[in-house]
Amino acid sequence: MEAHQLEQLIEAVLTSSKYKSASSDLVRYIGTQELAKGHNLKEAIKATKNKLHQVGGAYQDITPRYTAWLDKLRQASQAGNSNQLRDVCKWIMQYHSSTRERLPVLEQFYSTILAGLPPINSVIDVACGLHPLAIPWMPLAEPTTYYAYDMYQDMTDFLNECLPLLHVQGYAQACDVIHHCPTQKVDLAFLLKAIPCLEQVDKSAGLRLLETINADYLVVSFPTHSLGGNRKGMAANYEARFYELVDGKPWSIRRFLFPGELVFLIRKEGAEII
Numbered sequence: 001m002e003a004h005q006l007e008q009l010i011e012a013v014l015t016s017s018k019y020k021s022a023s024s025d026l027v028r029y030i031g032t033q034e035l036a037k038g039h040n041l042k043e044a045i046k047a048t049k050n051k052l053h054q055v056g057g058a059y060q061d062i063t064p065r066y067t068a069w070l071d072k073l074r075q076a077s078q079a080g081n082s083n084q085l086r087d088v089c090k091w092i093m094q095y096h097s098s099t100r101e102r103l104p105v106l107e108q109f110y111s112t113i114l115a116g117l118p119p120i121n122s123v124i125d126v127a128c129g130l131h132p133l134a135i136p137w138m139p140l141a142e143p144t145t146y147y148a149y150d151m152y153q154d155m156t157d158f159l160n161e162c163l164p165l166l167h168v169q170g171y172a173q174a175c176d177v178i179h180h181c182p183t184q185k186v187d188l189a190f191l192l193k194a195i196p197c198l199e200q201v202d203k204s205a206g207l208r209l210l211e212t213i214n215a216d217y218l219v220v221s222f223p224t225h226s227l228g229g230n231r232k233g234m235a236a237n238y239e240a241r242f243y244e245l246v247d248g249k250p251w252s253i254r255r256f257l258f259p260g261e262l263v264f265l266i267r268k269e270g271a272e273i274i
């Protein structure tokens, strides 16, 4: 593989309208993989875009309207009406399929999974999508610091504006979480429906993230149907993958099944039963 081909590929992908905001580290990593397969430049650019679509673009059905969304969120926040704020958050979350699928169970999701946990003052959200918009439903203690990471710069710019409106401190950051796993110590980490995506790019990503994330509690989930609809055996396959990943770890685990999502709560220390 020639170095200048990789640079040309990165430039082509990062100047395309759909991926101009994608993490350049991730584009570089996927582009390197595709060129190493012996593709010519044109084929490698196409294959890189396809992979970016599979792991990120496919979840956004429309071009995100961050400015309009933020205006609505600001209006609701200024009105000081928590129901209005929740309505706007739900409206925004419908534009990312991962959060849209969770809307019907939002009221029970966090209260069920996080029931009985010690106060949560700090959170990491890895490969977050629009999930930070669900903060109003999370039983978090004040003050809360929330750190969110995704592969898109425009999405994380938007989330940086949202976090204060949702009354939390912290920041959102664009990065490739496969190679830049957040390491700060927090009370809770979310790794929601992310492992299957990340393992499409690097098979060891799931294990590395589970081992590296420095949280007392980790909420890890898997989709139980594909973007296109139901797929037989998907939940069983992902459950098997999860138990393979945690095999031999001294961690306590709880399992929850929601419509569309299989969730595991991990207590890393293992000493205390959750």
Ligand SMILES: C[S@@+](CC[C@H](N)C(=O)[O-])C[C@H]1O[C@@H](n2cnc3c(N)ncnc32)[C@H](O)[C@@H]1O
Pocket (backbone or CB within 6 Å): 026, 055, 056, 057, 059, 098, 099, 126, 127, 128, 129, 130, 131, 149, 150, 151, 152, 175, 176, 177, 178, 191, 192, 193, 194, 197, 198
């Ligand atoms: C299936 S969605 C899950 C979103 C969110 N966790 C949820 O469940 O609502 C996967 C997310 O991972 C992001 N993503 C994929 N690969 C990534 C990478 N290497 N680094 C950071 N984010 C990534 C995508 O942009 C997308 O928002």
